[in-house]
Amino acid sequence: MYKEKLKKISENIWEIPMINGMLVPGRIFFSEKLLNNLEEDALKQIANVARLPGILKYSIGLMDMHVGYGFPIGGVAAFDIEKGIISPGGVGYDINCSIRLLRTNLTLADIGKIGRKELLHSLFRTIPSGVGKGSKLNITYKELDEVLINGAQWAVKKGYGEKEDYIHTEDNGKLPNANPSDVSQRAKQRGIGQLGTLGAGNHFLEIQKVEEIFDEKTAKAFGLKKGMITIMIHCGSRGLGHQVASDYVGLMGKEYGWPEFDRELVNAPIQSELGKKYLSAMACAANFAFANKQMITHWIREDLKHYFSNIKADVVYDVCHNIAKFEKHLINSKEKEILVMRKGATRSFGRGRKEISEDYRDIGQPVIIPGSMGTASYVLVGTKEAEVLTFGSTAHGAGRVESRTSARKNISADKIKKELEKKGIDIEAGSYKGIVEEAPEVYKDIDEVVRVSNEVGIGKLVAKLIPIAVIKG
């Protein structure tokens, strides 16, 4: 019923008018082509989010939107700090599921000398996918608290990497106001054995090649050039973050009651004690994820050193995909601090924002959008248009179109492996099922997703990266 009510505002922009108690309209960023895969249930979730107190301007669905729990994946919503709410559903269970891109001084020929398979096996052995307790480390609860406070900066202090790594990470790899006492002992118990692990599901590590440059000047500023080998790391806050989300879903339900239209939209006022505690616990989980990727980065470098003694693998940028942040935006032409929730969305700030690291500040924030397994990934640059249209956000990936159950019925892992090999892509995975469920055909067309981002102007194309080897958790 929402699909029928969609009103076209302009090319690629659609509106859900205010119906059924919505406080603001919905805004959907879809091309005609993507519209074929637009789910009614995802639109309903956009409309439900629009009913939450204190929501500002629009409830937003980006190009890669699909059904989530409470909020859709590929959704953005911003809230007034005084009147608004915070919902764990607006962030997701995998708090700070995020992407880091490394640029190397290697070319495909260098990789060829060692052999892609050899390199892939070596990295697969080095980086624990770590379901259950998989960490190579043994840290104390006191050290875990330091991880939760200091994130990637903790890892660098411990010798995992360099200062430049966290400088090129959102919030310098350390979200402020993270108080470990707001994280339950259960969450800490789940996380302590998982620091420095990739995790399974859609998480991955990929060796790629820069295939095409769309914007020479920006690519140069990001240190990217054609033919260069890049490495992409996708992981989150593991069991610790999942438990933080579950804990606060329960606590908020108890304190403020369950919303009758969707229990997953349970929330608390931003100014309430519980709301503040959730934001603090969320920051702790985000910092766990930052530290996680920092350690994996270090291990990748160590591993590659065995093959290439002069290896360089610098962080281009590290972007959050599941997070809530206090940011300043123009509301009714006045600058105002608001709370922006991005669930399966990437921050896409234009030049000049103080949140962007100094060396990129005159250019805009690097936006990293991974494709699905075996398809291209893209680097974009944030824009001023995004700040106007989407609270400074764009898509975070391809977005699912086919369910895991149906993928398992219809797709064979062997066939995918062979097809990928034909394209020159090797794969190592924790399970065959993992390959099938993340097969390229269950995702939307990433090329179309980024094309629309570029056309609307909420993230401009800089470079295309193609995979040459993939490790799935």
Add this chain to the structure above:
Amino acid sequence: MRKYKFLEHTADIKFQAFGNSLEEAFISSFDALKEIIVEKNRIKSVKKIKLKVKGNDLKELLYNFLEEVLFLLDAKDFIASEIKNIKIDVKKNLFEADVLGDRVSNYKISNDVKAITYNDMSIKEEKGKFIVQVVVDV
């Protein structure tokens, strides 16, 4: 009677679990979760953990019970094989059972379930049969 079945869901995994009593339906939902985590692999019952779970309503009780399975997996190196001596007090929303299982490291885990969710969750009774529906985040 089939104990559980998987339903279509775009991003996550959705299942329905059945039983002739609420207790049986809860056990079936555990069996479905177990299949998601380790597929059809058999888990040995070499250790026993006594589980007590509380909730503010029945949905929360189901959520907290299934979440406990994830907690044991991540935090206690314990993969559950079966549920015995289950007792559910519907009035007080209390759940008690013995959970049998083994060390995680002895098995291949094929799915890292991130969380149990309330998305589309339902607990229904129809003509003496109980049906629970759950979506898990993977």
